[in-house]
Each structure stands twice: as structure tokens, then as C-alpha cells.
Amino acid sequence: MSQINVRVDGMDYTDDVEPRTLLVHYLREQLGKVGTVVGCDTSNCGACTVHLDGEAVKSCTVFAVQADGSEVTTIEGIGSADGALHPMQKAFHEMHGLQCGFCTPGMIMASIDLVNDNPDPSEDEVREGIEGNLCRCTGYQNIVRAVQQAAAEMNGRTAGATETMGAQA
Amino acid sequence: MTVTENAAELAPAKEVGQARRRKEDARLITGRTTWTDNMTLPGMLHLAVVRSPVAHAKITSVDLTAAQQAPNVVAVFSGRDFADEQGSIPCAWPVTPDMVNPGHPSIAVDEVNHVGEAVAIVVARSKAAAQDAVELVDIDYDVLPPVLDMEGAIAEGATLTHDHLESNESFHFVFDAGEIGTGGNTEQAFADADVVVSRRFVQQRLIPAFMEPRSVVVQPQGDNFTLWSSTQVPHILRVMLAMVTGVPEHKLRVVAPDVGGGFGGKLQVTPEEVLSLLVARRLGKPVKWTETRSESLMSAHHGRDQIQYIDIAADREGNLKGLRCRILSDMGAYLRLVTPGIPILGAFMYVGIYKFPAYLFDCRGIFTNKTPTDAYRGAGRPEATFAIERVMDELAVELGMDPLELRRKNWIKAEEFPFTTAAGLEYDSGDYDAATQQALELLGYDELREEQRRRRESNDPVQLGIGISTFTEMCGLAPSRVLGSLSYGAGGWESASIRMLPTGKVEVVTGSTPHGQGHETAWSQLVADQLGVPFEDVEVLHGDTSVSPRGMDTYGSRSLVVGGTAVIKAADKVVAKARKVAAHLLEASEDDLDFSDGKFRVRGTPGAEVGIQDVALAVFAAHNLPDGMEPTIDADATFDPVNFSFPHGTHLCAMEVDTETGMVKIRKYACVDDVGVIVNPLIVEGQMHGGLAQGIAQALYEEAVYDADGNLTTGTFVDYLVPSAADLPHFETGNTVHPAPGNPIGAKGVGEAGCIASTPAVVNAALDAVRHLGVSDILMPLTPERVWRAIHEGGDGGGRATAGTNAYGGAQTETTAGVATDASSLGGDR
Numbered sequence: 001m002s003q004i005n006v007r008v009d010g011m012d013y014t015d016d017v018e019p020r021t022l023l024v025h026y027l028r029e030q031l032g033k034v035g036t037v038v039g040c041d042t043s044n045c046g047a048c049t050v051h052l053d054g055e056a057v058k059s060c061t062v063f064a065v066q067a068d069g070s071e072v073t074t075i076e077g078i079g080s081a082d083g084a085l086h087p088m089q090k091a092f093h094e095m096h097g098l099q100c101g102f103c104t105p106g107m108i109m110a111s112i113d114l115v116n117d118n119p120d121p122s123e124d125e126v127r128e129g130i131e132g133n134l135c136r137c138t139g140y141q142n143i144v145r146a147v148q149q150a151a152a153e154m155n156g157r158t159a160g161a162t163e164t165m166g167a168q169a
Numbered sequence: 170m171t172v173t174e175n176a177a178e179l180a181p182a183k184e185v186g187q188a189r190r191r192k193e194d195a196r197l198i199t200g201r202t203t204w205t206d207n208m209t210l211p212g213m214l215h216l217a218v219v220r221s222p223v224a225h226a227k228i229t230s231v232d233l234t235a236a237q238q239a240p241n242v243v244a245v246f247s248g249r250d251f252a253d254e255q256g257s258i259p260c261a262w263p264v265t266p267d268m269v270n271p272g273h274p275s276i277a278v279d280e281v282n283h284v285g286e287a288v289a290i291v292v293a294r295s296k297a298a299a300q301d302a303v304e305l306v307d308i309d310y311d312v313l314p315p316v317l318d319m320e321g322a323i324a325e326g327a328t329l330t331h332d333h334l335e336s337n338e339s340f341h342f343v344f345d346a347g348e349i350g351t352g353g354n355t356e357q358a359f360a361d362a363d364v365v366v367s368r369r370f371v372q373q374r375l376i377p378a379f380m381e382p383r384s385v386v387v388q389p390q391g392d393n394f395t396l397w398s399s400t401q402v403p404h405i406l407r408v409m410l411a412m413v414t415g416v417p418e419h420k421l422r423v424v425a426p427d428v429g430g431g432f433g434g435k436l437q438v439t440p441e442e443v444l445s446l447l448v449a450r451r452l453g454k455p456v457k458w459t460e461t462r463s464e465s466l467m468s469a470h471h472g473r474d475q476i477q478y479i480d481i482a483a484d485r486e487g488n489l490k491g492l493r494c495r496i497l498s499d500m501g502a503y504l505r506l507v508t509p510g511i512p513i514l515g516a517f518m519y520v521g522i523y524k525f526p527a528y529l530f531d532c533r534g535i536f537t538n539k540t541p542t543d544a545y546r547g548a549g550r551p552e553a554t555f556a557i558e559r560v561m562d563e564l565a566v567e568l569g570m571d572p573l574e575l576r577r578k579n580w581i582k583a584e585e586f587p588f589t590t591a592a593g594l595e596y597d598s599g600d601y602d603a604a605t606q607q608a609l610e611l612l613g614y615d616e617l618r619e620e621q622r623r624r625r626e627s628n629d630p631v632q633l634g635i636g637i638s639t640f641t642e643m644c645g646l647a648p649s650r651v652l653g654s655l656s657y658g659a660g661g662w663e664s665a666s667i668r669m670l671p672t673g674k675v676e677v678v679t680g681s682t683p684h685g686q687g688h689e690t691a692w693s694q695l696v697a698d699q700l701g702v703p704f705e706d707v708e709v710l711h712g713d714t715s716v717s718p719r720g721m722d723t724y725g726s727r728s729l730v731v732g733g734t735a736v737i738k739a740a741d742k743v744v745a746k747a748r749k750v751a752a753h754l755l756e757a758s759e760d761d762l763d764f765s766d767g768k769f770r771v772r773g774t775p776g777a778e779v780g781i782q783d784v785a786l787a788v789f790a791a792h793n794l795p796d797g798m799e800p801t802i803d804a805d806a807t808f809d810p811v812n813f814s815f816p817h818g819t820h821l822c823a824m825e826v827d828t829e830t831g832m833v834k835i836r837k838y839a840c841v842d843d844v845g846v847i848v849n850p851l852i853v854e855g856q857m858h859g860g861l862a863q864g865i866a867q868a869l870y871e872e873a874v875y876d877a878d879g880n881l882t883t884g885t886f887v888d889y890l891v892p893s894a895a896d897l898p899h900f901e902t903g904n905t906v907h908p909a910p911g912n913p914i915g916a917k918g919v920g921e922a923g924c925i926a927s928t929p930a931v932v933n934a935a936l937d938a939v940r941h942l943g944v945s946d947i948l949m950p951l952t953p954e955r956v957w958r959a960i961h962e963g964g965d966g967g968g969r970a971t972a973g974t975n976a977y978g979g980a981q982t983e984t985t986a987g988v989a990t991d992a993s994s995l996g997g998d999r
Contacts, residue, residue, distance in 0.1 A: 018297075034207035035200015037429075039380050040462035044886035047380060075200035089198040093190055096851045099859060100685025101197025102380040102429030108198065123899065131893040134886065136380045136430050137685050139858030139923075140894035 004068040008033065009077025017064040023057075024048040026064035027074060035076040035105050039134070046133030049106035050074045056113035058106075058132070075105035078112065087153040088112050088146070097146035099137035107133045111147045119155040121148065184694035184704055185914075188851040191690040192709075196427070203426040205384035205399045206459040213386070214243055216448060216458040217299035218441065219289035219306045220468065221281035224317075224538040224879025225330070226310035228279055228288065236291055236305040241298035244452060245306065246290045248278035251447050256413040258503065259438055261405075261658035262510035264534075268340040271331045271536070273503035275440035275447075281310070282330060282502035283538050284880055285467035287440055292448060292456065315538040315879035319476055319497045322535050330502060330536035339500050339534035340509055344516050344592065346528040352591035358491030358527035362482035366564045372552045373949050374474035374499065374873040376466055376883075377545045378891050379684075381429020383469060384459040385442050387449035394449065395422045398442055401431040401684055402722040405659070407714050409438040409506075414446055425712040428684035432863070433544030434469055435684065436724045437506050441468075466889055467881045471873055472545020474499035475512060475552050479519075479560045482527075487570050489579045491527035492591075494519045494556065500534045501541035508543045509534050510657065514643075514725075515549030517592040521557040522601055522641050522817060523579040528591035538879050544724060546863055546924040550642045558638045558929035566940065572933075576639050577602070587910075594643060596815045597917075598907040601639060604841045608819040611901045612839035617823050625941060630829045632942075633836065636934025640926040641817035644918030645911070646725030649809050662809035663727070664719035665735035667696065667743050669802050671789035673782025675700060675707045677739075680720020681732030682712040686920065687852045688728060692736055694848055695914070699740035700781055701767025719807070726816075726918030729848060734912040735808040742804030747784045750802065753795045754779050754787060814909040814917040818842035820926040824934035828942065831957025833869065833935050839901040840930075842922050846908050846915030853919050857902050860923020866892050867924075868931035870950050874969055890950075 001016040008031060017026055027033040027050070038060060039047030048059040051073040059072075078086040088108050091097065098104040107130065114121060114129035121129060126147045127140065135143060152158065196202050233245040248255075258273035276287040289306045293299035316322050316330045322337040330337050346352025359365055386397040394416055400406050403425040411418035428435065441458050449456045460469070475498045482491040498512035516530045547554075565572040581588045583600040590596065609615075614635065621633040646652075647661030664680035677696050679688060693707040710716050721727075744764055751769035752759040755777055762769045769784075771777035784802065787793065791800035820840040826833050838861065847853050870890040874883045883889040908915030928949070935951055936944060939960055946965045947955055955966025 020297075028207075033200075034204070035202065037204060037206075037381070039382065040886045042462065042885045042887050045380065045462075075198075079199065085198070092198050093194040096191065096855050098194060098197055099687070099855055100380065100428065100430040101193070101202065102204070104197050105200045127894040127897075131895040134380065134891050134893060136378060136432070136863075136891060137859045138855060139860075139862035139900065140897055141858045141900055142855060144894065 002065050004065055006067050007071045009074055019063070019065055021064040022060050023062040023064050023067050024059035027059060033074050033076055036074045037102060037105060039102065044134065045103065046110055047103050047106040049109040049133065051109060051113065056110050075108060086112070088150040091146040091150035091153070095142045095146035095149055097138060097143040103133060103135045107135060107143060111150065114147065115151045115154055119151060121151055184697040185848050187694065187849065189690055189694055189704065189849055190851070191687050192693060193687060193689050204381060204429060205386055205397045205426055208386050208397060208457070210386065210388055210455040213455040213457055214292050214294065214452065215296040215299045216445060216456055217291045217296070217303050218287045218458070218464065219291065219303050220464065221277065221284055221286045221288050223281060223310050223312050224284050224315035225313040226281050227313065228277060228281065228308060229311050230309040231289065232307040233289065235307065236302040239298070239302040239305055241294040242291060242302045243294065244292040245302065246448065248274065248276040248288060251276055252278045254414065254447060255443060258440060258443065258505055259409045259413060260504040260506065260508060262507045263656050264342050264509045264513050265340045268509060269334060269338070270504050271334055273505065275443040283540050285464070285540060287444065290444055290448060292452065317537055317539065317875055317879055319499055319535045319537065322537060323497070323533065330538055337536045339504065339536055342513055342516070342532045344530040346591045346593070349593060351589065351593040352525065353527040355491050355493055355527040355529040359480065359482045359493065362490045363485045364564070364567055365480060365482050366560065366567050367478070367480045368560055368563055368946070370477040370479060370556055370559055371948055372473040372475040372477065372555065375472045375545055375867055375871050376873050376889055377432040377434025377469070377472060378466070378889065379430035379432055379434050382460045382462060382465050383435065383439065383441065384457070385445040386455065386457045387445045388455045389449050389453055393420045394446060395424065396442070396446060397424045397426055399428050399435060400425050401428065401435040401682060401724060403682055403712055403714055404680060404720040404722055406438055406442065410442065410446060413438070413443055416446065416450070422715045425682050431684045432546040433472065433548055433724060436544045437470055439469070462886060463884045466884045467540060470505055470543035471501065471540050472542055473552060474542050477552065477556045479556050481560045481564050483564055483568065485568070487568050487575045487578050489523055489525050492520060492525045493529045494531065496532040498532055498534050499539065499542055500536050501539045502536060503541045505541045505543045508541055511542065511544060511549045512552070513549065513655065515553035517594050518550050518553035518643060519557055520590050520592050521554065522581055522639055524581060525591045539875060540881070546860065547921045548725065550921065551864065551925045551928060554638070554640045554642070554925050555929045558640065559932065562933050562936070563945070572637055576637065580639065595812060596641065597812065597910050599641070599815065599817045599843050600905060600907060601817060601819070604817065604843055604905050605639060605819040607903055607905065608821050608839055608841040611841060611903055612821040612823060612837055614821065617837070630827060632826050632828055632938040634824050634826065634934045634936065634938025636822040636824065636930040636932065636937055638820040638926050638930035638933065640820070641815050642921060642925050643813040644726035644816055644921070645730035645810050645814040646727045647813065648811055659721070660809065661721060661731065662807050663721055663732040663735045664805065664807045665732065665739045666805045667739045667803060669743060669785035669788070671786050673702070673706065673785050675702055677707060677709045677736060678717045679709060679711045679732050679736060680717055680722070681728040682720065682722045683728065684723065686723065686728060687849065691729060691848050691852060692733065695733055695736050696740055699737055700743065701765065702782060726920040729914065729916045730814050730909070730912055730918050731808055731810055733914050733916065735806050737913050738806035738808055739804045742806060743802050744781070746802040746804060747781050749795055749798060750784045750788055751779050754793065810911055812911045814845065814911055816842060816844045816917040816919065816922050818922060818926055820930040822930040822934040824931065824938055826935055826938040826956060828939065828960055831953035831955070831960065833951055833956055835865070835898040835931070837901065838898050840926065841903040841905060843905045843907050843917070844919040844922060845917035846906060847904065848914065848916065854902060856919045857923045858900055860921060861900050861927045862892060862897055864924040864927030865897065865931055868928045868949055868951060870896065872950050872969060
């Protein structure tokens with residue numbers, strides 16, 4: 001067992017972990033942060049994406065001990081303290097960027113990181129930027145719309161340039 | 170006109186038709202979900218399944234000692250431990266009276282018949298401890314030759330998948346329109362035809378690949394059990410588990426909490442669900458099993474996998490004369506819940522939207538030593554649609570006709586509905602011309618045809634093609650009588666209940682269990698309109714057999730068409746009961762009351778009104794009800810459709826093919842679908858997008874590949890190519906609306922349309938780009954390698970090379986021999 005100190009979603013934790021414990025298993029099984037999920041064993045699907053010191057990582061590819069001394073943010077920690085949604089969460093809802101919702105936590109975390117790096121991504125840039133995250137339900141089109149809308153809001157541009165939703169709306 | 174507009178402004182907007190944002194999202198975007206694997210119960214033990222590394226073998230010895238002695242291991246079981254109580258995984262669809270079912274043990278006892286079959290179970294205090302001990306289970310196998318190729322499996326003297334059976338054939342199902350009376354004599358039609366085109370198409374094996382891995386939690390409480398599972402079908406699962414395990418149905422509660430996608434892949438009674446229940450019963454402890462992705466890809470059921478021999482007959486002018494379909498359908502090693510029924514669901518759709526005077530369908534179900542197949546989005550109908558839409562293009566080439574012109578000449582005209590096809594189905598409504606015209610405009614067809622001509626003339630290395638797929642499908646599964654006539658083991662009705670709470674809030678209970686479709690939102694819209702209550706006042710409950718006791722669950726684009734109709738009918742009953750109370754409270758005759766926007770009003774007496782939500786409170790108090798009336802206005806309804814519904818649409822794909830590299834790229838994809846009345850355009854559009862992604866993925870990316878020893882070589886997401894955002898185009902979608910006459914909503918179903926229609930459009934487009942180079946077929950998926958080979962070496966691009974590492978540590982094969990890599994020498998994942 002190794003002892004680690006991590007700050008997760010604004011709370012400090014000191015825990016003993018097995019050296020082989022993956023960050024995602026530490027989050028889910030020891031901290032109960034089950035908002036972050038496991039979708040594959042090979043770091044292909046990105047469902048487990050969290051932020052490690054502000055950068056998106058696939059938490060199934062990081063050992064818990066590697067997070068020692070770091071700050072981790074999960075899907076459960078991106079809303080504001082008063083319960084308001086993060087612009088990316090709001091945009092996924094508004095643009096119908098999710099169906100079953102299993103990939104959504106990872107997709108949202110990866111998308112926030114994308115927009116932090118590129119405040120005004122084109123459609124192609126969004127598609128390339130989230131290609132490490134798989135979604136089986138949406139065909140990605142509405143995810144792309146959501147990321148673009150959130151990018152506008154996160155960077156103080158008016159959200160409204162994005163195409164109107166719904167074929168019949 | 171002004172008056173009308175003012176009236177429209179005054180009336181509250183109808184919910185049906187609005188792009189309501191989904192209620193479900195609140196918990197999903199914040200991570201506050203209840204996936205089965207999120208659950209932890211006091212004292213819960215964890216299961217890990219040991220799986221067969223060989224495709225076909227007798228089990229000669231099992232040694233569990235080392236695993237049993239491993240730290241934190243509580244118990245280890247082999248198949249022998251459950252041989253007397255595990256029964257067989259049920260097959261609910263014996264498609265012929267003499268169908269052969271070899272029986273499907275949840276855990277192998279004496280023999281294994283596919284790689285990934287369960288052979289032992291480790292129970293431990295933690296998931297990690299259970300998985301560690303998997304390595305310590307020692308099983309010896311006497312390896313037998315595997316059956317892997319369907320055409321070889323039906324040859325004289327073929328190796329047997331199951332040595333206690335006489336052949337590898339499970340069933341032989343024939344639908345002969347001439348015999349049934351829905352068409353003419355097929356043999357005669359072909360003998361008399363000017364032109365006959367024959368093709369062999371391969372529907373590769375696919376994997377549903379839902380994002381949430383399967384998970385089961387079982388809690389024993391006395392002689393009662395609660396089982397949570399990541400399933401599409403909690404109601405069917407409960408009945409079947411009771412039958413298989415002998416746990417009485419009333420002692421078993423099944424819950425499907427949030428379920429992360431299914432696509433037919435969770436329409437199953439899985440070995441792991443049975444085993445989890447058996448272990449929990451044996452140990453009297455709560456247990457959890459959650460699969461890894463590799464386990465999911467190799468042991469959860471697969472889809473498609475057919476070889477189709479299609480003959481089409483026509484005269485020189487392009488009038489269709491007959492269609493003959495001979496199908497080999499791979500069952501895999503065992504029959505699961507509806508395995509044999511999948512190709513039969515397609516049997517009635519091969520004629521597509523065309524007026525064939527003669528039709529013959531002949532299908533053999535074949536056993537192989539592979540993972541069993543079963544439902545995957547579309548289930549039989551994508552295979553049928555692919556065959557007819559591909560062969561129509563081949564016929565057009567043979568006749569020298571424009572492929573769209575050939576289709577137009579033969580499809581059912583708008584004024585001919587309802588139309589009974591040669592397959593005996595009565596198509597309900599639609600307008601194929603209108604959808605096609607709209608799709609052509611959406612694509613910019615004429616300009617792209619012009620560009621195609623220019624590229625062809627200039628011998629551009631990047632050629633352009635346009636693919637067409639004009640399709641229909643049967644949805645709204647299903648009329649119970651029809652299911653009975655096809656020997657299906659259950660009905661196709663759906664159930665709903667509406668509970669009016671004292672505060673006027675409404676609980677809607679549906680038997681149709683969602684896993685991403687948005688039932689909670691759409692059903693709220695239906696009820697808000699029907700009862701005239703706010704959308705926000707409606708809560709939709711589902712997925713728990715103790716909350717929603719009756720249901721047939723979600724598959725086959727049935728939920729809105731069948732389950733939504735049950736909701737409407739229950740709401741109508743609530744209004745009828747409330748009317749009696751309202752009349753009593755208003756001291757008026759029931760006949761003098763109008764009900765609209767949630768209020769009962771006495772006709773001709775302004776101000777004399779009572780809202781249905783106030784009636785709910787009055788009924789709760791029950792102080793002042795009509796004499797003899799039960800103090801409730803709650804109601805149940807069960808709806809059994811009389812006919813299927815038939816969505817249709819025209820899908821067009823413009824495809825660039827780089828003739829130098831074999832790379833294909835979708836330039837533009839446009840489709841116009843008629844799914845009947847649209848309750849929520851947001852959800853409909855989302856369903857279309859997702860379906861398109863999966864149908865395009867079949868055409869371009871996905872294939873479950875087995876090597877010569879029966880090892881699945883696409884057992885991770887590294888190898889099984891679920892497309893990413895960068896692999897898919899932007900979709901241009903549109904709708905025409907012809908209400909379905911068979912249900913009061915007018916909905917036809919949308920869950921599978923995109924997946925069914927898109928695959929042939931994509932392949933037809935690629936072929937259209939390179940046909941002038943002598944290419945007439947390319948096997949799916951259209952990998953650059955295959956496309957390049959088809960262009961430069963002729964043929965259909967050939968089978969996918971199986972050379973590579975053996976990911977699962979099984980025996981090295983002829984094809985993998987000599988292809989050693991660092992990873993393969995370790996027998997590990999690439």
C-alpha cells in the first residue's frame with residue numbers, strides 16, 4: 001500500500017492505495033465518485049476522462065499513485081457551488097448531445113479541455129478534438145453543436161450562432 | 170384569418186411536436202446516475218468469470234484448488250457445481266416446428282463451443298481479488314476442430330459444432346409467396362423473365378458495442394431476490410429467470426436502473442444474469458458481476474452474420490418480376506433469446522418498397538463455434554434492406570437504367586396505400602416520391618452528378634459516387650396474433666398506468682423500459698397534452714418490476730408506437746373517470762361537460778369549471794363523490810396493435826473514393842424519413858443520427874473477425890472499430906409526415922430507421938464511384954485495403970487478413986504462426 005494525498009472536486013483526501021490501483025478505480029471504489037465510469041479496458045473510449053491538474057486524462061490510464069499531490073476534477077465537480085451547471089453541461093442538455101448518457105461525463109470533461117485549448121473550434125476541430133471519446137448513441141452531430149455552443153459561452157460570445165435544434169422545430 | 174391566429178395564440182401550445190429538452194439529462198450530465206455497477210450493498214461479493222480460451226473442446230479436468238486458496242477468495246465454482254440447477258438459456262422463438270436447439274448452459278460442464286464461454290466463476294471480497302484468482306483456475310481441454318465457415322458447415326461430411334447433433338443446421342424456414350397466396354409462382358416468374366441478376370452478399374458479423382458494459386447485482390432477502398441488471402428487458406428477464414432457475418416469479422424482482430445503451434445487445438437473458446442469481450442463492454450473499462470490455466465483445470451476443478444469395482428477375486423495360494432470397498444465417502454456437510428469429514424478422518422485408526409479383530425466401534440457421542448471434546439494431550431488417558437495395562443497383566447496371574428510375578418504376582405509389590406486398594404485409598402509409606424528391610434537393614443531387622461526370626472524364630484519382638437507398642421497415646413490434654402465427658413465445662402488447670396524486674401531480678408507469686431513448690420526456694409530452702397538465706407535473710416510472718409490473722420492454726422501434734399508445738389509452742380512462750367526479754362537483758350532466766386544457770367546463774355556463782388536478786384532490790379526500798364510485802381516477806391500459814407500422818425514407822450518400830490509396834470519404838449524406846407523427850423532433854433527430862452512425866459503421870468500419878482457430882481477433886476497442894466523431898460526416902436530415910393509421914399518436918417508430926437504411930446507400934455510393942473501373946462488389950467493411958484491392962486486383966477486396974497477434978492467449982494458428990511480435994509472444998493485448 002502507498003499513501004496518497006489528492007484533492008478531488010475541491011475536497012482533500014489522504015488514502016492508502018495499492019500501487020496497481022488505477023485512478024478511476026480509486027475515484028469510484030474508494031471515494032464513491034461513480035459519476036466517472038469505465039467503458040473499456042484499453043483507453044479507447046474515454047468514458048473515464050477527468051481533469052488532472054487541469055488537463056484531461058483518461059483515468060483508466062493513470063495510477064492513483066500518479067495523482068499524489070495533484071488536483072483532480074470529475075464530472076461531479078464542474079458545476080458551481082450553488083448548483084448551477086457548467087456551460088458545457090448546459091450545452092449538452094440544450095443541444096441534445098446525449099442519449100444513454102454513459103459516455104457523457106467523459107465527453108464533457110474532454111470537451112472542456114478542448115475548449116480551454118481552442119476557444120473557438122470549427123466543426124472539424126471539435127471532431128478531431130474529441131476523437132478519443134466514443135459515443136454509440138448520438139452519431140456525434142449534436143455533441144459537436146454542444147461543444148461549439150459551450151465554447152461561445154465559455155469565451156463570452158453570444159450563444160446563438162449554432163444551428164437551431166430539431167428538424168421540425 | 171386574424172381571428173384564427175388569435176385563437177391559436179390563446180390556446181396553450183400542444184406538447185406533442187415540441188423540441189422539449191430531455192428530463193433524463195439532469196442526472197446524466199452531472200454524473201448522478203444509477204448505473205448497475207455504481208451499486209454497493211453491505212457484504213457484497215464480486216464475481217469474475219473464467220472463460221474458455223478455445224473454440225471447441227471437451228473439458229477433461231478442472232482444478233480449482235489454487236484459486237480457492239487465493240487471498241480474499243470466498244468460493245470458486247465450475248460448471249459441474251451448477252449442472253443440475255442451471256437449466257438452459259431460453260430460446261423464445263422456435264421458428265420451425267422441427268428447429269434444433271442444442272441447449273445453452275450458462276456455464277460449460279463437459280464441453281465448450283465458443284471462445285469466451287463461461288467455464289468457472291470466482292467469488293471474492295473485491296473485484297481485483299476475483300480477477301487475480303481467474304489466472305489460478307486450471308482447466309484442461311481436449312481440443313476439437315472448430316466449425317467457423319457457414320458454407321463449409323453445410324457441406325457433406327462437415328465437422329459438427331455439436332457432436333450430439335446430426336448436422337450444423339438448426340432450422341430451414343421457407344416463405345413461398347406462391348404457396349401462401351400473396352404472390353405468383355416464383356420459379357415460373359424467373360423462367361419467364363428477360364433478365365435475371367444473381368448476387369452473393371455478405372453481412373459481416375457485428376457487435377452491438379453498447380457503451381455501458383453489462384453488470385448484474387443480486388440481493389437475496391430470505392427466499393426473495395432482487396436483481397439489478399443493465400438490461401433492455403427487465404420484464405422478460407424476470408419471467409425467463411423464474412422459468413430457468415426455479416426461483417418463483419413472485420419472489421423475484423428485476424430492476425433495470427439507468428442503462429447505458431443496448432441496441433438489441435441487452436435484449437437477452439444472459440448466462441451471467443443466470444449465474445449471478447445462482448451464486449447469490451447458493452451463498453445467500455449479495456453479489457455483483459461487471460464485465461470488462463473484452464468480455465463484452467467476446468461473450469455478449471453478436472449481430473448480423475449472414476450470407477445472402479439473391480436472385481432478381483425483371484423484363485427489359487425494368488419491370489420487376491420476381492425475387493428469390495436464399496439466406497445462411499449464423500446462429501453461433503447456441504440459440505439465445507431470439508437468435509433464430511432475427512433472420513425471420515427480415516423475411517418479410519426483402520421485397521422492400523417494390524411491387525414484386527413473385528417472392529421466395531429460404532433461410533437456414535447454421536451453428537458455428539462462435540459467440541451466439543441475436544438482436545442488433547434493426548435485427549433482420551438491415552440485412553433485408555441491404556440485399557434489396559444492393560441488388561436493385563446491380564439490376565439497374567444490367568439493364569443500363571438509372572438506379573433511381575428503376576426504383577421509381579417499381580415502388581408503391583402514394584395513392585396505392587394501404588398496399589399488401591408479396592411478403593404478405595400491409596404497408597400503412599407513405600409517399601416514396603415525396604421523400605425522394607426532398608432528399609435529392611437536400612443532397613444537391615444534380616450538382617454532384619455533374620461533378621461525378623467531370624471527375625470521371627478527367628480521370629481524377631479521387632472519384633465520386635452517389636448511392637441510393639429507398640427503404641421501409643416494419644416497426645411497432647408487434648401484433649400478438651402475428652407473433653403467435655410465427656411461433657414467437659410471447660405477445661407484443663404494452664402496458665401503462667397513470668396515477669393521479671393528491672397534489673395534482675401525475676405518475677405515469679410504462680412497461681417499455683428505456684435505455685437512452687428519452688421515454689421520460691416523450692411520455693410526459695403525451696400525458697401533458699392528453700390530461701392538460703403541465704409537462705413538469707408528469708413523472709415517468711419504469712424499469713422495475715415492482716413499480717411497473719407488466720411490460721414487454723424496449724426493442725424493435727416499439728416504445729412510442731405500442732407503449733405510447735397504452736399511455737394515451739390510460740390517460741383517456743383517467744379523463745373518463747374524472748369526468749364523473751367533475752360532473753358531480755359541478756352539479757351538471759356528464760354530457761354537458763367539455764374537457765380541454767385540463768379543465769372540465771359546463772357548456773354554455775361560463776365560469777362553471779373544475780381542473781382535473783383539483784379533481785384528483787377531491788378524489789383523494791373522497792368526501793363528495795358520486796354514489797357508489799370507487800375513490801380513484803387512476804387507470805391502466807394495455808395496447809396490442811393490429812398491424813405493424815412502416816416508416817420509410819430515402820437515403821442518399823455522396824462518396825469520394827481515392828483510387829490510389831483506397832480511402833473512402835463520405836462527402837455528403839442526406840436523408841428524408843417518414844416516421845409518422847413526430848412527438849419530439851429533438852429526440853427523432855437524435856435517433857436518426859445515431860442510427861446513421863451505426864449503419865455507416867457497418868459499411869465502413871466494423872467487423873467481428875475470427876481467426877482460423879475460432880479466436881475473436883477484434884476483442885478490444887483497439888480492433889473493433891466503433892467510429893469516433895472524426896470518422897463520421899455531418900448528416901443532413903429531413904422528414905415527411907404521413908401519420909400511421911394504426912395508433913392514435915400516428916407514430917411509426919424511429920429507433921432503427923437510420924441503421925437500416927444507411928448501409929446500402931454507403932456501399933452503393935462507393936461502387937458507383939468505381940464501377941467504371943470494373944468493380945461490382947466490395948465486401949463490408951470497406952477498408953482502404955479492400956477498396957484498393959478491388960480496384961487494382963479485381964474481385965470484392967477479399968476477406969480481412971487474420972494475421973496478427975492472438976489476443977487471448979489461445980493456441981497459435983496457421984495464420985498467426987510466424988507473425989510474432991513482442992505482444993503476441995506474451996499472449997497479451999496489443
